[in-house]
Structure formats: C-alpha cells, structure tokens
Amino acid sequence: MRNIDEDTITHAVLAAMSKCRDDRLLTVMTSLVRHLHSFAREVTLTEEEWAHAISFLTDVGHITDERRQEFVLLSDTLGLSMLVTTQNNRKPAECTEATVLGPFFVKGAPEYKNGDDMSNGAKGRPCFVSGQVRGLFGEPLADAEIEVWQSDENGFYDVQYADPLEQGGEFQARGRLSTLPDGRFHFRSILPEAYPIPHDGPVGRMLDALGRHPWRPAHLHFWIKAPGYEPLITHVFRNGDKYLDSDAVFGVRSSLVVDWIEHPPGVAPDGVTVTTPFFTLDYDFVLNPAEERQ
Ligand code: BEZ
Ligand code: FE
Secondary structure (H helix, E strand, O other), X not given: OOOOOOOOHXXXXXXXXXXXXXXXXXXXXXXXXXXXXXXXXXXXOXXXXXXXXXXXXXXXXXXXXXXXXXXXXXXXXXXXXXXXXXXXXXXOOOOOOOOOOOOOOOOOOOEOOOOOEOOOOOOOOEEEEEEEEEEOOXXXXXXXXXXXXXXXXXXXXXXXXXXXXXXXXXXXXXXEEEOOOOOEEEEEEEOOOOEEOOOOOHHHHHHHHOOOOOEEOOEEEEEEXXXXXOOEEEEEEEOOOOOOOOOOOOOOOHHXXXXXXXXXXXXXXXXXXXXXXXXXXXXXXXXXXXXXXO
C-alpha cells in the first residue's frame, strides 16, 4: 500500500478494513469513510479547518461527564438524534409520534398514584394533566407505565440545579404512575416553560457561529411502556410557544402540539380549590403493537 494519492485513498482505507469480522460494523464504517472523504473533497477541507474540527471535538469530550453529555447535544442540534429516532419509530399514522429522549431523563424517579402532585415542590403555575393510553385499535391499556419529566418555571430540570439541596435534595417535577383499568391517568404538576439547551460549551459556540438560538419550546416528556406494545418516548408541546417552529433539536411534530387551557382561580379537576390561575392538559397516547419476534 504505497503511493496512495487523493484519488485512491478512499479505496485504500476500505481495503484495509476488508477482514472485519462484523458485517454490520463493516457496512457502517464503509459508508462513514465514503461520506467523510466525499465531504472533505466537496468542501476542499483545509488543514486549518481540519485542526479546528479536531479541537472542537476535543472540547466536546472535555466538557462531557456523568451530568453533561455534550456529544448527545451535538447530535441533537445537528438533527441526527431526531433522524435516528424517526427512522427507528415508523408506525401507523394513528399512533402517537416519537421524539427525542433528551439528556434530562433520570432513572429512579418516584412513583405516584393517579391524582398525586408530581411537582414535589418545584416552582411553577399549577397544571393538571390527564389522558388515556390506548392501543392501535382503540383498546384502553390498563396498567401502562407512564414516566413524566419536565422543566420548572425557570426552565430548569431538577438535575440542572448546582445544589440539589436547593430543591430539598429530591426529584422534582418528574415521576412514574400507572394507568387505571380504563387506560386513563391524571396527575397534578406545574406548567413547563421553554428553556435553552445547555449552551455554555462548544455546542453553544457552534450554534452562535451558525446564527442559531439554543431554545426549546415548552414541553412535557413522556415515556410510556405497556406489555405487548412498542415503548413510546415523546413530548407534548404547548401550543402558542414562540419556539415551536425553531426548536434547537428539531423535535417538534404538529401532532404533539396541544392547547394547554388556562383557567381562573377556582375548583381544579381534582376537586381542590386553587387560589391562582391554573392550566389543564388532556392528551391521549396511542401505542403500536410490538412485532412478534420469531
Ligand atoms: C430535552 O427536551 O430535555 C432536551 C432534548 C435535547 C437536548 C436538550 C434537552
Ligand atoms: Fe425537555
């Protein structure tokens, strides 16, 4: 393998991998090398640009730790996460669409009963959420597991506060509950607010250089699981939010944009009197039956 030039280098790299024993790895790496080389040729990548890219990726690695995943943020802001989500969640049009998981999901959130207040002290305007989980043919799904997480009135998730004691050292505005025998669920929480994705690192600098903002429209995250059905990871967005058409991570789908209704102070759906204005959201989820695996 000598005297490789700019025309033969792609073939040389592909030939060097030909003994790969993993078929899928070979397929993926062959395509990656081809596309990377064509990209460098198409833009006639300069040495300075190459060095800049290496330094950018190094910064992405340096800022990443157990609490901060800058590589996922990079994938999200380049639309790769949503592309991978969409092409791996094709289903009938009647089913609820999937969207990105995001970096703020954490395992081990508390379990609640229907009617409980999931905010657990997080600050925000009261919001009463209800809905039904059904299968593709309209069948109500009892005992489906619903996991919810959301931002507070400052646009922060509990895990973003530097001092966890600031919120009593407990999970806030996140939790798990199960659907009732008729597939319905209801809980109290707070109104989620729009927020900027973490933008004090290399991804933020990239967005700025590209003339992009880091904001996501207000949304509530749901992860729903029921035996015999494909799990659903999605959000419900607040209609009217000014970032719906420019979500920094391209996660909005029209079918997931819903009116959250504002009510004057008074009796809330759970029968409790609320002394401030409050919101209600009612949204049904439709799960796709899982494919039978042979
Ligand atoms: C989120 O919705 O929690 C999220 C998704 C992608 C990047 C940052 C945040
Ligand atoms: Fe979010």
